Amino acid sequence: MMDDIKLSNDQIAWRAAQDIEDGAYVNLGIGFPEKVAQFTVEGREPVFHSENGVLGFGPAPKPGEEDWDLINAGKKAVTLKPGAAFFHHADSFSMVRGGHLDVAILGALQVAQTGDLANWRVGNKGVPAVGGAMDLVHGAKRVAVITDHVTKNGDPKLVETCTFPLTGVQCVTRVYTSLAVVDIEDGHFVLREKLPQISFDELQAVTGAALKTQGEVGDLVVPEL
């Protein structure tokens, strides 16, 4: 049943975008998190940071108008917004590691109730690649994750302890899933919003660690996209 009602990736990204304040400095991880930029709330102007030394980039140029010296961390061509700035990689990660970003939004293989994140490697096979993930998890005032609530096999992605290799320890502060919005506080998952169509118990059943509540749990309401 959950597969029918769960949010699409676009809808998860939309929900995450609602929490980005006007003027916030934001880094979106490569891939799925990049979608968040598409759902920027009308009237708000976040400033997007890219690891490769760009602050204030805009959407992709029209096909054929790419300038391959102007790319983002995902190596996609981007455009510049007024007020943009370029800088070298050490300065770029000073912004990250120095806590100057307001929000980083990342994908996840697993998130633990402690805030530990695993998102860079499934096991010990193949070619490992980490990129900026281990920096970003320590880089922002808020480190949020967007993810399906469960894996394709139906296993929980919100867990007591990560079993995949860690990206960072005690770093995630909020998780936007296909079923719920969950904060991480003092080593616990705190449920903030859930799809109105599912019960708390149903949600708990597909979550790998205890969901706490504090006051009322809101309805996770997202438009058709």
Add this chain to the structure above:
Amino acid sequence: MMDDIKLSNDQIAWRAAQDIEDGAYVNLGIGFPEKVAQFTVEGREPVFHSENGVLGFGPAPKPGEEDWDLINAGKKAVTLKPGAAFFHHADSFSMVRGGHLDVAILGALQVAQTGDLANWRVGNKGVPAVGGAMDLVHGAKRVAVITDHVTKNGDPKLVETCTFPLTGVQCVTRVYTSLAVVDIEDGHFVLREKLPQISFDELQAVTGAALKTQGEVGDLVVPEL
């Protein structure tokens, strides 16, 4: 007698300038060492670095033409040579600490045969001030000192062990004095040049540690200035 024959400060600076190669990146300490720039050898173009973020500065402007945003580490107004660059203080000391300078020339209260330098503080009284001295002593491929051979009281400035507070340990590689040119190698003073008017024994008598020689000792010959 030595007071009659010893080199003037201008002459010491002249001698030090002879060893600066064309294209060398050079930092001259505030005060006496700044004189070295006046005696740049014809046909050579060293590039002068200033701690406050200038590479490639030139002589002082004419009186009345000073721009007080364009100063050197001694807070004196300077001019720019073509090819100059500005940068912030952390980048400036990256040039220093990172070993990118070819030569630093500093003043000294005492230099020990180990290469230890004391040049920032006489004792524990008054207001201490260190500036960039402790950085510069570790900053250049060659760290040279220019100094009178003895103090005003006739005490040696080249000593076995510094008694004044240290600026740096094992950092000085060459000393240009009012009587001699002395290298520091393997914990010893090695005499390279001396004024022809004084004997080795006379020089040793005003030097606080053993002067070694390796091969011939050259004549320290400097023009009238």
Add this chain to the structure above:
Amino acid sequence: MDKTLATLAETVADIPDGATVMIGGFGGSGAPVELIHALIDAGPKDLTVINNNAGTGRIGIAAMIDAGMVRKMICSFPKSSDPRAFTERYLAGEIELELVPQGTLAERIRAAGAGIPAFYTPTSYGTELAEGKPVHEFDGRPYVQERWLKADYALVKAELGDAMGNLTYRLAARNFNPIMCMAATTTIAQVSKIVPVGGIDAEQVITPGIFVNRVVEVPNPQQEELLIRSGATYA
């Protein structure tokens, strides 16, 4: 996003007693004289001030010291052509001094901005300024461990600024200003001219706006060196 404020007074109004304040500039080059004087007008006490120097004459940081606002100076060179303000209070035991080698001062500030809590440097090894600090050998050479240096506020002087906080600097007035922008919780920039957003080419921005919180325009700013030479007093 609009980080500009209309008056100097409102940019510094919330700086509380006991704050740690970085002040950019090296001598008069890049010294935010108008911001400093606005801070004197605001009058917080018990400040820790971080600057390369410790004031000259009777204006700027020296005037802050004269006004009794400064509990502690962190600097590399508390001497100048006219260091009376600091010297008198220091010798009287009325002001604390943390003396830091200039390059270490710059690197500690940069480290704070870059999220690096500690680093090793050859500078000061074997000297009294390294006393009590951890020493570690790397590749056979000893180094001193130094900590990041953060501030609550930074007051900086820039040339051009825009509403997003992007800054450029004039000549050697850059010095400590860009790294202090990175190291303070709240960075306040006085700029000679506010330009429209986009008015500074992205390749020529020196301090990206992410490091700046407030921008105030001070056209034709005073040059500290000239004020000092004229014997000016701010009180």
Add this chain to the structure above:
Amino acid sequence: MDKTLATLAETVADIPDGATVMIGGFGGSGAPVELIHALIDAGPKDLTVINNNAGTGRIGIAAMIDAGMVRKMICSFPKSSDPRAFTERYLAGEIELELVPQGTLAERIRAAGAGIPAFYTPTSYGTELAEGKPVHEFDGRPYVQERWLKADYALVKAELGDAMGNLTYRLAARNFNPIMCMAATTTIAQVSKIVPVGGIDAEQVITPGIFVNRVVEVPNPQQEELLIRSGATYA
């Protein structure tokens, strides 16, 4: 002072077997394709290559790997749209990999240029990439100690250059190039245009010439991304 050389070949001719070579660029942006290909022509073996990535397609760093010149890669992300060259050799155990988080890679390179032998970072704490590294707590939070990363040579791509080695960069092609210039014993820059000394405003120099040893003009340089998309091969 004239750091310019006439041909690509002579800029890289002395790079010996076993050298550690930093190569600037991030993806195709700022990748010094012509210098890399000149190095392939020169043919040193057993190189350690430092770059954010590990080559794509059959050109640039991938072509170096194909040519069997690379003993070890130090990078953060050895994956790409076409990572065959690296992947095949890595899985065959024919090439070594030191995987470094991207920000740590940048900071280690910067530290080498700045004379900082080691520093502490929160990055990678508690992960397998921190295994074996010293950990220290500062202000109650654990950090990992990382070492500087130096190179014998750096190959970088810049936009303008002059005979003193001053450089500017185009758009986001800056990335790793300026810090690699600082971290190598010998830095070789290919520039789209050599301008007369003084032709770059002192306020707009991004890499001061002190960090650059050799400059070679490559007008209309190839864009690696377009080469890859065209299926080009360098062999």
